[in-house]
Amino acid sequence: MLLEAQELNYYYQDGEQLRYILKDTSVAFEKGKFYAVLGQSGSGKTTLLSLLSALDSPHSGKVLFNEQDIKKIGYEKYRRNNVGIIFQSYNLIPELTAMENVLVPMSITENEIPDDQKTVVYNLLDYIGIAKDKADRYVNKLSGGEQQRVAIARALATNVELILADEPTGNLDEDMEQEIVDIFKRLAHEHEKCVVVVTHSKEIAMQADQAFHLKKGVLSTYE
Amino acid sequence: MNFIKRGFLGITRKKGKSLILLAVIFILGNLISGAVSIQQSTDNVESTIKEKLGSSATVELDYEAIDELSEAELMDLEIQDVDIDLIKQIGGLSYVKYYDYSMPTYLGSENIESYQDEEMGEEVITHGPSMDFMLKGINYAPVLDFKEEKGKLVDGRVFTEEEIDEGDSVTIISKKLAEKNNLHVGDTFTLDSAVYDFDENGEEDLIGSRDVVLEIIGIFEPSSIKEDQDENPENGMMDMMDSEYQNTMYVPNEVVIAEENYQMEQLMQADEAFAAMLEEEEVTFENYTPIFVLNNPEDSEAFEEEVAPLLPELYTVVSATDQYDSISGPIDSMSKLAKYVLIASVIATVLITGLVVLLFLRDRKHELGIYLSLGEKRARVVGQILIEVMVIAFIGLTISLFSGKILAEQVSDTMMKADDHEPSFEDMMFVGEMQTNMTTDDVIDSYEVNLNASYIIGFYVISLLTILISTAIPLVYIVRLNPKKILM
Ligand SMILES: Nc1ncnc2c1ncn2[C@@H]1O[C@H](COP(=O)(O)OP(=O)(O)OP(=O)(O)O)[C@@H](O)[C@H]1O
Numbered sequence: 265m266l267l268e269a270q271e272l273n274y275y276y277q278d279g280e281q282l283r284y285i286l287k288d289t290s291v292a293f294e295k296g297k298f299y300a301v302l303g304q305s306g307s308g309k310t311t312l313l314s315l316l317s318a319l320d321s322p323h324s325g326k327v328l329f330n331e332q333d334i335k336k337i338g339y340e341k342y343r344r345n346n347v348g349i350i351f352q353s354y355n356l357i358p359e360l361t362a363m364e365n366v367l368v369p370m371s372i373t374e375n376e377i378p379d380d381q382k383t384v385v386y387n388l389l390d391y392i393g394i395a396k397d398k399a400d401r402y403v404n405k406l407s408g409g410e411q412q413r414v415a416i417a418r419a420l421a422t423n424v425e426l427i428l429a430d431e432p433t434g435n436l437d438e439d440m441e442q443e444i445v446d447i448f449k450r451l452a453h454e455h456e457k458c459v460v461v462v463t464h465s466k467e468i469a470m471q472a473d474q475a476f477h478l479k480k481g482v483l484s485t486y487e
Numbered sequence: 488m489n490f491i492k493r494g495f496l497g498i499t500r501k502k503g504k505s506l507i508l509l510a511v512i513f514i515l516g517n518l519i520s521g522a523v524s525i526q527q528s529t530d531n532v533e534s535t536i537k538e539k540l541g542s543s544a545t546v547e548l549d550y551e552a553i554d555e556l557s558e559a560e561l562m563d564l565e566i567q568d569v570d571i572d573l574i575k576q577i578g579g580l581s582y583v584k585y586y587d588y589s590m591p592t593y594l595g596s597e598n599i600e601s602y603q604d605e606e607m608g609e610e611v612i613t614h615g616p617s618m619d620f621m622l623k624g625i626n627y628a629p630v631l632d633f634k635e636e637k638g639k640l641v642d643g644r645v646f647t648e649e650e651i652d653e654g655d656s657v658t659i660i661s662k663k664l665a666e667k668n669n670l671h672v673g674d675t676f677t678l679d680s681a682v683y684d685f686d687e688n689g690e691e692d693l694i695g696s697r698d699v700v701l702e703i704i705g706i707f708e709p710s711s712i713k714e715d716q717d718e719n720p721e722n723g724m725m726d727m728m729d730s731e732y733q734n735t736m737y738v739p740n741e742v743v744i745a746e747e748n749y750q751m752e753q754l755m756q757a758d759e760a761f762a763a764m765l766e767e768e769e770v771t772f773e774n775y776t777p778i779f780v781l782n783n784p785e786d787s788e789a790f791e792e793e794v795a796p797l798l799p800e801l802y803t804v805v806s807a808t809d810q811y812d813s814i815s816g817p818i819d820s821m822s823k824l825a826k827y828v829l830i831a832s833v834i835a836t837v838l839i840t841g842l843v844v845l846l847f848l849r850d851r852k853h854e855l856g857i858y859l860s861l862g863e864k865r866a867r868v869v870g871q872i873l874i875e876v877m878v879i880a881f882i883g884l885t886i887s888l889f890s891g892k893i894l895a896e897q898v899s900d901t902m903m904k905a906d907d908h909e910p911s912f913e914d915m916m917f918v919g920e921m922q923t924n925m926t927t928d929d930v931i932d933s934y935e936v937n938l939n940a941s942y943i944i945g946f947y948v949i950s951l952l953t954i955l956i957s958t959a960i961p962l963v964y965i966v967r968l969n970p971k972k973i974l975m
Pocket residue numbers: 276285303304305306307308309310311312464
């Protein structure tokens with residue numbers, strides 16, 4: 265297994281009592297597959313993803329990457345070398361061009377990066393659907409769909425096997441959503457990536473190789 | 488796209504922000520730069536003036552301490568002499584470049600005429616027998632006054648060790664005196680060692696006299712102190728000092744002692760009660776004034792500290808540089824003001840720059856959160872911000888380095904004018920051997936704001952450190968950033 269969550273517990277202190285968002289949640293993901301985690305608003309999808317991406321730590325339980333506790337790897341190190349994160353609100357740096365945004369993680373990661381970084385980035389953006397003329401634009405001059413593609417390219421730039429996405433199509437229309445989902449499918453099936461998408465969209469869940477349902481802190485297989 | 492490149496892009500891609508920060512740092516930098524340059528200039532004045540005052544020191548009775556003694560204590564007071572052994576001991580200290588001890592006596596002459604400044608001429612009224620010439624006994628053969636550039640040898644030679652030891656009757660006289668009496672090196676002239684007794688009416692009574700024949704081995708000229716001051720009507724004092732020096736004759740100490748002894752013997756012969764008293768107290772007439780020239784004016788304090796315990800009771804060390812304090816008034820107040828401005832501007836800079844940087848960081852927390860989510864080390868995010876701030880700070884400070892200097896010139900000009908006053912008598916100091924004509928005006932004149940290396944370095948060190956501290960505070964904000972909260 266590439267990524268495994270073991271008995272994760274996460275709660276908020278609500279006055280006297282603890283309100284559990286995740287309760288003894290265990291789940292496993294492997295390479296070459298496209299996963300969806302479905303849940304209503306407020307069900308804890310973002311919380312789960314933040315734990316899997318080491319942007320937060322559980323109150324108990326652990327996350328294993330390649331059988332290794334990510335705490336041992338080190339959260340920062342895990343983020344820069346092992347995982348690509350995609351956010352609902354893109355989170356690109358507006359003062360940089362699309363190309364420069366994708367270059368940023370390449371200088372942060374310790375993974376091997378080809379010398380000819382710019383060519384790699386242009387090719388990557390092209391593959392994701394951003395032509396060269398748009399690649400040199402500041403990202404705030406791109407459409408939402410285009411921005412999310414840049415964000416996907418950024419997640420892929422460090423050559424990671426694991427892509428975690430939080431509502432990646434939440435701000436996009438249906439056509440654009442489908443194009444993004446197609447990219448995810450290609451990444452999983454053609455490039456052996458493990459893609460985990462957290463969403464409230466049943467359409468996406470239907471297209472996943474495997475889908476889970478998050479409800480009241482419990483994760484179950486979604487049929 | 489590493490953090491260094493990001494730092495520079497952060498400057499160029501956010502011009503508005505960069506310009507605001509630049510303006511803030513420039514304004515504050517002017518204050519720091521002005522204060523530092525005034526401070527440096529006042530420091531320079533101190534060392535320049537101390538340099539000019541020279542590095543000589545002497546040992547003399549501490550009149551202030553004696554003044555404080557009670558009547559009874561004064562009665563029992565037995566003042567010890569500073570003897571030659573002690574002078575030699577002090578002269579052996581590492582601070583001392585060279586030293587001398589001398590004893591003066593005044594003699595008159597019928598053979599030669601004393602030098603009188605034309606302008607003063609008749610005004611000088613002398614009482615009693617003429618004692619126009621000062622014989623300045625010395626022990627240091629090369630003549631300390633020449634070494635210290637109080638005077639310079641223009642003809643002939645200085646003494647030999649032998650002449651000093653033997654007490655040969657040789658002398659070095661001033662050029663003006665020589666010209667007036669048509670004397671040259673190798674000539675001899677005669678002084679009268681006359682001994683007078685004074686009766687109750689104050690009438691003098693010649694009781695003995697002998698000739699002192701001196702051979703001229705050298706001729707000196709005082710280093711000009713008065714030429715550039717001739718316009719000043721108030722320099723009668725200067726002329727008097729000048730005339731006295733023109734009529735000074737350097738001789739070996741032994742020559743002076745021989746005359747002192749002769750005079751005492753004559754007095755003792757004439758007055759038996761006096762002789763009996765002297766015999767009882769075993770008084771010696773060897774009362775030397777030592778003068779020590781230090782290697783460095785800055786050694787004065789250390790020298791004073793080391794010498795003080797060696798001295799007999801009621802003696803004290805007086806250094807030429809002691810005078811600085813009495814003439815440094817306007818510079819002192821400016822130095823103080825500069826210090827306060829510096830402290831205030833450093834504090835203001837820390838607070839204001841800190842606040843501005845913090846506001847900018849809050850504006851950019853999204854961007855910083857992204858770096859953190861990508862696994863960037865917090866230290867590098869901090870590094871990026873430091874580069875952005877410090878590069879802008881360096882530019883702003885460099886501009887203010889120059890404008891601050893202009894500011895400092897304006898401010899100090901105004902302040903000096905406000906503090907200006909005519910040189911007064913009290914400003915001139917006469918400390919035994921160490922006469923000087925330094926006045927407050929000299930202090931003001933040697934004040935100059937200029938861009939020297941120590942100012943530039945001092946300014947950059949202080950101001951960049953200040954900016955660094957002010958940036959360090961908001962950086963805590965980065966360290967505490969939680970990317971999940973910002974991005975998700
Ligand atoms: N700081 C907090 N304190 C208390 N409760 C919180 C806090 N942050 C989130 N929650 C609660 O935790 C629950 C899970 O939040 P989470 O963001 O994981 O939901 P989500 O499934 O991603 O929702 P959405 O689909 O709207 O993004 C929500 O009910 C939310 O109100």
